[in-house]
Structure formats: structure tokens, C-alpha cells
Amino acid sequence: MSKQLELRLSGSGGQGLITAGIILAEAALLDHKNAIQTQSYGPEARGGASKAEVIISDKSIDFPKVTLPNMSLALTQIACDKYISDITEDGTIIVDDSIVLPAQLVAKNIYRLPIIKTAIQEVGKEIVANIVALGLIVRLTGIVTDESLEKAILSRIPKGTEDLNKLALKKGYELAEGLLS
Amino acid sequence: MARKVKFLQGNEACVEGALMAGMTFYSGYPITPSTEIAELSAEKLPKIGGKFIQMEDEIAGIAAAIGASLTGAKVMTATSGPGFSLKQENIGYAALTEIPLVIVNVQRGGPSTGLPTAPGQGDVMQAMWGTHGDHPVICLTPDSVKETFDLTIRAFNLAEKYRMPVILLTDEITGHMREKIEIPEQSEIEVYNRIKPNLGDNYQAYKVEAGDLVPKMADFGSGFRYHVTGLMHDETGFPSNSTANAGRLMDRLMDKIEANKDDIITYEEIETEDAEYLILAYGGTARTAKAAVKTLRAEGIKVGLFRPITLWPFPNERVNTLSEQVKDIIVAELNYGQLILEVERVVKSNCPVRFCGKANGEVLTPDELIRKFKEVL
Amino acid sequence: MNHPLVENYFRMDKFPHIWCPGCGHGIIMASIARAIEKLGLDKDKVCIVSGIGCSSRAPGYMDFNTLHTTHGRALAFATGVKLANPDLEVIVIAGDGDLSAIGGNHLIHSARRNINLTTICFNNNIYGMTGGQYSPTTPTNEKGTTAPYGNIDKPFDIAKLAIGAGATYSARTTAYHVPQMDKLIEAAIKHKGFSLVEAISICPTYYGRKNKKGSVVDMMTWLKDNFVDVKVAEKLPQEKKEGKFLMGEFINIIEPEYTDQYAKIIEHFNK
Known part of the structure; x- marks a missing residue:
């Protein structure tokens, strides 16, 4: 997949989505692609709905902001209500299965998946839901290589949490593989 | 050693550039969307023997930087709209007293408190005309993270070379976005240091000697015991009410820009x-x-x-x-x-x-x- | 023949000074020079910083590293000088308006940080440079050009204000009590930490004339009669203290000093 990915990651502050955006962008750099990450600031970043956006491209990126994402992830209902309907027609929407999707959502793919549940039940920590989501996104898009993603994750996470995050990544991949098979 | 590839915000790249340009002192006051510049300076400066201080307000932020510059330090302060307004008087002070300093303004939406976390470019004219009275101005504006790094270095170099405050006018877009940046090695970076007098010279603090662009600048404490004032002053640095002298001083200050546009202007x-x-x-x-x-x-x-x-x-x-x-x-x-x-x-x-x-x-x-x-x- | 003190510590070619006949500021400026001499400080390592106002012209006459800054900001500039080069002995000269009105924020925060700066406040209870407007230390009911019907503000006690903000040395003296002033300024410079000496000056031109305080001699006599050393006052009966102002050393304690504390952070990374 070589086309430009314009990704929006939304949820509540503290879910690690800004970190996830940075990790994905750094993985893209390791693959010698270009990437730009932006995020929401201010009170909304500390609760309510926060968002991080990432553009990844083989070419140089001029305009740094995502105007209309071609992939959008929401981990909370508030984030979903606020952001999810902005999507290209051929885009992909991914939401946590705790979320009720609005009616008349137009997108090519719409997935409701147990991202947070997977983090809690299969990895053991809700805090790694962001890494589960990254595994899922990367397996669906192939936007970065598995090696680069793992390297980027390991360079950003606290020491001592490597195994936890690797497991979360694996579970994310498996969620996607379940969809693709 | 290979060049380091990093994924940084513009504000972070600004600090990386400042350190490579030789910054040893930062003083400021927290204000969105520039705070990362203060935070990173606070973390990095003591590691290289430099100093960081969070002052009680924006005015003190620039004042302390000017004071530190007089001791020979390369100094920076960063702010955004409301703080830029508060700093104006001392920008004029640094211009008239010819004290090198870099002021970063990460522009947000204004006027007043406006939109602290959103971009704007409403301080463009303020950067030129914000402080009272005619004064020389250099203002640089980057469009990428890498260029924020490069222009921060250039801002320091121009400040030292022309002995004046230099404004780095960025915005919330470039300040907060993260982008790839290849950090050059220190040896690849051109760094300009202010020219200092030698002990034993007949030093006149505000006299331009033949062949120099600006007066040589002695560090406070290095044995010259000169006077710095925001009043119109003569070549010795002491106040003068002479209109002829004031005219000469103003001409010289404005001419630092006018006669060196080719060196200063890039596009x-x-x-x-x-x-x-x-x-x-x-x-x-x-x-x-x-x-x-x-x-x-x-x-x-x-x-x-x-x-x-x-x-x-x-x-x-x-x-x-x-x-x-x-x-x-x-x-x-x-x-x-x-x-x-x-x-x-x-x-x-x-x-x-x-x-x-x-x-x-x-x-x-x-x-x-x-x-x-x-x-x- | 000039006194050797004058020859040694002043820029002779900058005189005459701008102060009016009878102004108390010259007395305080000379006292600072005597204290520096007594302490044997290296002139090249002394930096005198001021803001704007009559008293702030003093550094121009004094043969050190001198910095005449913007109104109210002397302490902020001085903080930068001191933190960047802690080897310098940094002395701030400020008027009452400069220090406690426009620069009040810098005063309380410099005191709070306990940064090793010595502040000498030349307090003449008026804005002299601009022509006699009331200041934060003009007593209630007294007059200024901007208080033509009497000042309704309550004045600051600057020495007390500094203590409240965390100053580790604070004292008051007057232009009449010169031997005491010399001692207090010397102690303040020697003190490691933020120190303040509030030196009560006189402004016969504006404050004196506006408030019918009589001649310069009358104003000096008033200082002599109305200020009591805090140690003497302790032993006086209440009726003798009535209406008098206290002077002398109010606080002199040692607490961690700011540039020392910062040096420790740097030291931590040098290990």
C-alpha cells in the first residue's frame, strides 16, 4: 500500500493516542517514508475528546494537517460522536466495541472491535489499548513494516514494559487478521 | 558519527538549534503554545553548565535574558502573543543598548487571550512596530521543523553579529507539528560569536572601530566597567541630550539593517x-x-x-x-x-x-x- | 582635592550629578561606595543595576559595571546578571516607585527566590523625576501633584514587604543616620541571599515643598527625631514609641541561596 495515509486517532486524554500517533510516524521514518504528526491541545487534551493525527507518505508532505482522514479510530463514545463522521468515502473507520455508531455513516469499511477488552482481558492492562490499536491499524494498512513498528514502540515505552507491549501488538495484529481471513 | 534523525516538534527543534548555536541562558514565563521551548531548555541547559530560570512574568523573562547577555551568555526567551506584547518595551531597550538576544514568538490566535492553542499570524506587524520609537528589527519565520532549527541558529548568529534582538516568529502550526529532522553535527554548524575588546584597549563601549560592523562588546565582570543605559548615549555609553549625537546613534542603529540587507534577507x-x-x-x-x-x-x-x-x-x-x-x-x-x-x-x-x-x-x-x-x- | 573615596569609586567626569540641592540621594550613594570600600570588593566584579527615576541615575556616576534599565525592571535584569555570572557582586539601586509600584512583582519574587542580590531602596516618598506625583510610600493624607486633595492610599512598608516575601535580610535607615546606614549597607552586601536596605531619603523640591516640610535642615531634623532603632525601641516605654518609625536590622537569617541551589543542579550532571 503506497498511497498517503491520513489517520486520525481519537479517544480520551490518557489513552495514549498521541503517543500511538508518534510511534506510528517514527516507524514510518524508520521505513524511510515521510510523516507528520499533529494533535489537539488545551483543555480538550486533558479529558473530553483528544485527537492525534498522522500523515504518512512516500512523497514529501506539504500541508501538515489532516483535513479529511482516510482512516479514523475512536476509542470512546465522545470521541466517536465528535470526530468519526469526518472520513473519505473510501476510508476506514475503526471503533471500540463499547461504542454505539451513529446511523448513516458513510465509509468503505466500518469495524467495531474489542480493542479495550483485548487490552484488559488478553494483555492484562487497559493502558496498552493504544498499542493493540496500532497493531490493528498496521496490519490493516501495511503502512509500515512490522520490524519498524516494533522498534518504534520499544523506543517510546517505559523500561520493563517491553513484553507487555509486544503482547499487545501481537493481539492487535490478531484482531486484524481475524477480519482479513 | 552519523547525523541523528529525530521526529520533533518545531518548539523542540528550536531548543536543539539554540543549544547548537551556543545558548547558555534561557529565561521566560510559561505561555501556550510556546511552553515546550521553556520545558526543554529547563531540562537541557543545566546538563551543559547553562542556566534556566522561570521568571515571575513575561517582562522579567526578557529582562533577565538581557542582563545575562551582558555577562557574555548567549540568551533566548520564548513567548506567544500576550507575552510578546508585554515584552515590547524591553525589546526596544535591547535594540538601543545593542544587546544580543533571541526572542521566539510562537504565534497563536488573537487578540487578547484569544485562541491559545490555535495558530495565527497576527503578530507580523507587531514584530516590526511593537516597541515604541524607531528601531532596527530582524525577524525570521520558518515553515518547517527543520527550518525552525536552522533559523534559531541563524537568529543567534545575527543577534551576535549585529548586536541586537532578533525575533524568531513561528506559529502554532510549525511549533507543534512533529516532523522529521536530521540534526547536523556540531562541526557542520556555523556559529558566530560577538567580538570582544582586549584588556588594555582604550575601550569605548559604543564606538564602532574601523573595520567593525558594531561596537565590540565586553562582558560585565571582565575588567571594563562601562555603562549601559536606555537613554540616548554617546560613544562612551553615557547619556547624552545632544540632538546631533542622538541623530548619529539612530542613523548607525538603523544602518545596521539598511546596509546589510543582502546578508540578512533570505527567501x-x-x-x-x-x-x-x-x-x-x-x-x-x-x-x-x-x-x-x-x-x-x-x-x-x-x-x-x-x-x-x-x-x-x-x-x-x-x-x-x-x-x-x-x-x-x-x-x-x-x-x-x-x-x-x-x-x-x-x-x-x-x-x-x-x-x-x-x-x-x-x-x-x-x-x-x-x-x-x-x-x- | 577630592576625597580618595570619590576618586576611587566615582566617574569624576560625569559630575555634577542631576540631583536637586538638598536631595538625600547623594548621601546614600556615597554610603554604598564606603561599604564597597570597607568590604574590599574588586571594582571589576561589582555590578550596579538600576531602573528609572532620580535614584536610578546613581549607577552612571559609579565606577563599576553599571546597567541603567527600564522602569521597575532593575531586579529582573539583575537576576539575569547574577544567575549568569554568580561571581559578580550585584547591587540594585531603586526608588520607591520603581521598586514597589511598577517593579513590585520583581521585588517580591527576588525576595522569595532568595537570590544573592543587594537592593538599596532610595525612598523619598514621591515620584521626583516626573515632578512630584504620589508614590506607594507617600503617607496617607500627604499631597502630591496627582493627590492635590491629599493621598487616600495607604503606604507600603517596603522593609516589611520584603520580609513577608521571604527576604533573608531587611533593614531600614535614613539619610540622617549615616554611620548606621554605612553599617547596614555593608551588612546587606555581605549577606548571602536577598537583602534589602530601605534608605529613607528626602526630596525637598517636590515632597518637601508640596507638603510644607520646611527647609532641607528641617527635613533632616525630622528624620533625626522620628526614627528609632529597633533595638532601642524594644526598651522604650510605649508612650515614647508613639508615632515613631522603626529603623535598623529587622531580619538577618541564612537560607539556601538561589544561584547556589542552581549550581547544585549543574554539579549533579558533572558527576
């Missing part, structure tokens, strides 16, 4: 060789313009981009020349029309100058700019 041009239309944009908005130029060119429209990197002094001559070549100029900026006034002044009646801007805290999108371009032409 970028994209596809201007055969351009029939010109978009003029700067800072974060230039990214919008670059995308728009690509799209319009793909449609066969001969449009080019002129991006001033040095905002002040404004690249008058080049813009004037381009205005004789093109049919129309569109100025894109996040305000109600500021730099366009300068463009109009320079272009005179050579070609129409149109405006495309907004000031609601949103960035200008390439589609909006393209729509405006097609609408006016």
Missing part, C-alpha cells in the same frame, strides 16, 4: 521562473501554499510561490521584480491582512495584490487557497 522561491501568478506566503501558511502551487501547476496554471524567510527587513527588491513579471499576486496569511500592506507598498501599481486569509484559529487549507485563487483570477 525561498518555487516555480517562479515562468510564473504568471504568484502566491506569497510565509511560516506555517507557506505549507498550504506549497500544496496549492503543486495542485495548480498540475492543472497547467503557471503559478509560483514566494516565501519570505526573513520577514523584516522585507525582501522589497525581489518582490518588486517579481511583481513586474507576474499578472497577479495573492498574499496568504492567518490574519486580516498584515504583510499584504508591505507587499502593496513594494509592488505599487505593477500588478494587483489580492488577499486570502482568515483569523479564526483554523489553518488555511490548500482547497481554500485554490478556491480563492480561482475566484479572483
Whole structure:
């Protein structure tokens, strides 16, 4: 997949989505692609709905902001209500299965998946839901290589949490593989 | 050792650049969206024996930096709109007393408290005219994370070379976005240091000696015991009420810019060789313009981009020349029309100058700019 | 023949000074020079910083590293000088308006940080440079050009204000009590930490004339009669203290000093 990915990651502050955006962008750099990450600031970043956006491209990126994402992830209902309907027609929407999707959502793919549940039940920590989501996104898009993603994750996470995050990544991949098979 | 590739925010790249330029002192006051500059300076400066201090207000932030500069330190302070307003008096002080200093203004939406977390470019004229009285100004504006790094170094070098405050005018777009940056090695970076007098010289603190651009600058504490004042002063540095002396001093200060424009002014041009239309944009908005130029060119429209990197002094001559070549100029900026006034002044009646801007805290999108371009032409 | 003190510590070619006949500021300026001499400080390592106002012209006459800054900001500039080069002995000269009105924020925060700066406040209870407007230390009911019907503000006690903000040395003296002033300024410079000496000056031109305080001699006599050393006052009966102002050393304690504390952070990374 070589086309430009314009990704929006939304949820509540503290879910690690800004970190996830940075990790994905750094993985893209390791693959010698270009990437730009932006995020929401201010009170909304500390609760309510926060968002991080990432553009990844083989070419140089001029305009740094995502105007209309071609992939959008929401981990909370508030984030979903606020952001999810902005999507290209051929885009992909991914939401946590705790979320009720609005009616008349137009997108090519719409997935409701147990991202947070997977983090809690299969990895053991809700805090790694962001890494589960990254595994899922990367397996669906192939936007970065598995090696680069793992390297980027390991360079950003606290020491001592490597195994936890690797497991979360694996579970994310498996969620996607379940969809693709 | 290979160059380090990093994924940094513009604000972080600013600090990386400042450290490579030799910054040893930072003083400031927290204000969104510039705080990362203070935070990273606080973390990094003590590790290299430098100093960081969070002052009690914006005015103290610039005042302490000026004081530190007098001891020989390379100094920086960073702020945003409201803080930039508060710093104005001491910007004039540094200009008249010829004390090197870098002031970063990460522009947000204004006026007043405005939109603290959203971009704006409403401080362009303030950067030129904000402090009272005529004074020399150098103001640089980057459009990427890498250029924020480069221009921070350049701001330090120009401050030291011309002995004056230099304003790095960024915005929330470039300040907060993360982008790839290849950090050069220290040996690849050109660093300019102020020229100091030698002990035993007959030192006059504000006398320009033959062959020098500016007066030599002695560190406080190094044995010269001179006087610095924000009053008009003569070559010895002491106050003077003489109008003849004041005229000479003002001429000399203004001439630091006027006579050295070729050294100070830089700009970028994209596809201007055969351009029939010109978009003029700067800072974060230039990214919008670059995308728009690509799209319009793909449609066969001969449009080019002129991006001033040095905002002040404004690249008058080049813009004037381009205005004789093109049919129309569109100025894109996040305000109600500021730099366009300068463009109009320079272009005179050579070609129409149109405006495309907004000031609601949103960035200008390439589609909006393209729509405006097609609408006016 | 000039006194050797004058020859040694002043820029002779900058005189005459701008102060009016009878102004108390010269007395305080000379006292600072005597304290520096007594302490044997290296002139090249002394930096005197001021803001704007009559008293702030003093550094121009004094043969050290001198910095005449913007109104109210002397302490902020001085903080930068001191933190960047802690080897310098930094002395701030400020008027009452400069220090406690426009620069009040810098005063309380410099005191709070306990940064090793010595502040000498030349307090003449008026804005002299601009022509006699009331200041934060003009007593209630007294007159200024901007208080033509009497000042309704309550004045600051600057020495007390500094203590409240965390100053580790604070004292008051007057232009009449010169031997005491010399001692207090010397102690303040020697003190490691933020120190303040509030030196009560006189402004016969504006404050004196506006408030019918009589001649310069009358104003000096008033200082002599109305200020009591805090140690003497302790032993006086209440009726003798009535209406008197206290002077002398109010606080002199040792607490961690700011540039020392910062040096420790740097030291931590040098290990």
C-alpha cells in the first residue's frame, strides 16, 4: 500500500493516542517514508475528546494537517460522536466495541472491535489499548513494516514494559487478521 | 558519527538549534503554545553548565535574558502573543543598548487571550512596530521543523553579529507539528560569536572601530566597567541630550539593517521562473501554499510561490521584480491582512495584490487557497 | 582635592550629578561606595543595576559595571546578571516607585527566590523625576501633584514587604543616620541571599515643598527625631514609641541561596 495515509486517532486524554500517533510516524521514518504528526491541545487534551493525527507518505508532505482522514479510530463514545463522521468515502473507520455508531455513516469499511477488552482481558492492562490499536491499524494498512513498528514502540515505552507491549501488538495484529481471513 | 534523525516538534527543534548555536541562558514565563521551548531548555541547559530560570512574568523573562547577555551568555526567551506584547518595551531597550538576544514568538490566535492553542499570524506587524520609537528589527519565520532549527541558529548568529534582538516568529502550526529532522553535527554548524575588546584597549563601549560592523562588546565582570543605559548615549555609553549625537546613534542603529540587507534577507522561491501568478506566503501558511502551487501547476496554471524567510527587513527588491513579471499576486496569511500592506507598498501599481486569509484559529487549507485563487483570477 | 573615596569609586567626569540641592540621594550613594570600600570588593566584579527615576541615575556616576534599565525592571535584569555570572557582586539601586509600584512583582519574587542580590531602596516618598506625583510610600493624607486633595492610599512598608516575601535580610535607615546606614549597607552586601536596605531619603523640591516640610535642615531634623532603632525601641516605654518609625536590622537569617541551589543542579550532571 503506497498511497498517503491520513489517520486520525481519537479517544480520551490518557489513552495514549498521541503517543500511538508518534510511534506510528517514527516507524514510518524508520521505513524511510515521510510523516507528520499533529494533535489537539488545551483543555480538550486533558479529558473530553483528544485527537492525534498522522500523515504518512512516500512523497514529501506539504500541508501538515489532516483535513479529511482516510482512516479514523475512536476509542470512546465522545470521541466517536465528535470526530468519526469526518472520513473519505473510501476510508476506514475503526471503533471500540463499547461504542454505539451513529446511523448513516458513510465509509468503505466500518469495524467495531474489542480493542479495550483485548487490552484488559488478553494483555492484562487497559493502558496498552493504544498499542493493540496500532497493531490493528498496521496490519490493516501495511503502512509500515512490522520490524519498524516494533522498534518504534520499544523506543517510546517505559523500561520493563517491553513484553507487555509486544503482547499487545501481537493481539492487535490478531484482531486484524481475524477480519482479513 | 552519523547525523541523528529525530521526529520533533518545531518548539523542540528550536531548543536543539539554540543549544547548537551556543545558548547558555534561557529565561521566560510559561505561555501556550510556546511552553515546550521553556520545558526543554529547563531540562537541557543545566546538563551543559547553562542556566534556566522561570521568571515571575513575561517582562522579567526578557529582562533577565538581557542582563545575562551582558555577562557574555548567549540568551533566548520564548513567548506567544500576550507575552510578546508585554515584552515590547524591553525589546526596544535591547535594540538601543545593542544587546544580543533571541526572542521566539510562537504565534497563536488573537487578540487578547484569544485562541491559545490555535495558530495565527497576527503578530507580523507587531514584530516590526511593537516597541515604541524607531528601531532596527530582524525577524525570521520558518515553515518547517527543520527550518525552525536552522533559523534559531541563524537568529543567534545575527543577534551576535549585529548586536541586537532578533525575533524568531513561528506559529502554532510549525511549533507543534512533529516532523522529521536530521540534526547536523556540531562541526557542520556555523556559529558566530560577538567580538570582544582586549584588556588594555582604550575601550569605548559604543564606538564602532574601523573595520567593525558594531561596537565590540565586553562582558560585565571582565575588567571594563562601562555603562549601559536606555537613554540616548554617546560613544562612551553615557547619556547624552545632544540632538546631533542622538541623530548619529539612530542613523548607525538603523544602518545596521539598511546596509546589510543582502546578508540578512533570505527567501525561498518555487516555480517562479515562468510564473504568471504568484502566491506569497510565509511560516506555517507557506505549507498550504506549497500544496496549492503543486495542485495548480498540475492543472497547467503557471503559478509560483514566494516565501519570505526573513520577514523584516522585507525582501522589497525581489518582490518588486517579481511583481513586474507576474499578472497577479495573492498574499496568504492567518490574519486580516498584515504583510499584504508591505507587499502593496513594494509592488505599487505593477500588478494587483489580492488577499486570502482568515483569523479564526483554523489553518488555511490548500482547497481554500485554490478556491480563492480561482475566484479572483 | 577630592576625597580618595570619590576618586576611587566615582566617574569624576560625569559630575555634577542631576540631583536637586538638598536631595538625600547623594548621601546614600556615597554610603554604598564606603561599604564597597570597607568590604574590599574588586571594582571589576561589582555590578550596579538600576531602573528609572532620580535614584536610578546613581549607577552612571559609579565606577563599576553599571546597567541603567527600564522602569521597575532593575531586579529582573539583575537576576539575569547574577544567575549568569554568580561571581559578580550585584547591587540594585531603586526608588520607591520603581521598586514597589511598577517593579513590585520583581521585588517580591527576588525576595522569595532568595537570590544573592543587594537592593538599596532610595525612598523619598514621591515620584521626583516626573515632578512630584504620589508614590506607594507617600503617607496617607500627604499631597502630591496627582493627590492635590491629599493621598487616600495607604503606604507600603517596603522593609516589611520584603520580609513577608521571604527576604533573608531587611533593614531600614535614613539619610540622617549615616554611620548606621554605612553599617547596614555593608551588612546587606555581605549577606548571602536577598537583602534589602530601605534608605529613607528626602526630596525637598517636590515632597518637601508640596507638603510644607520646611527647609532641607528641617527635613533632616525630622528624620533625626522620628526614627528609632529597633533595638532601642524594644526598651522604650510605649508612650515614647508613639508615632515613631522603626529603623535598623529587622531580619538577618541564612537560607539556601538561589544561584547556589542552581549550581547544585549543574554539579549533579558533572558527576
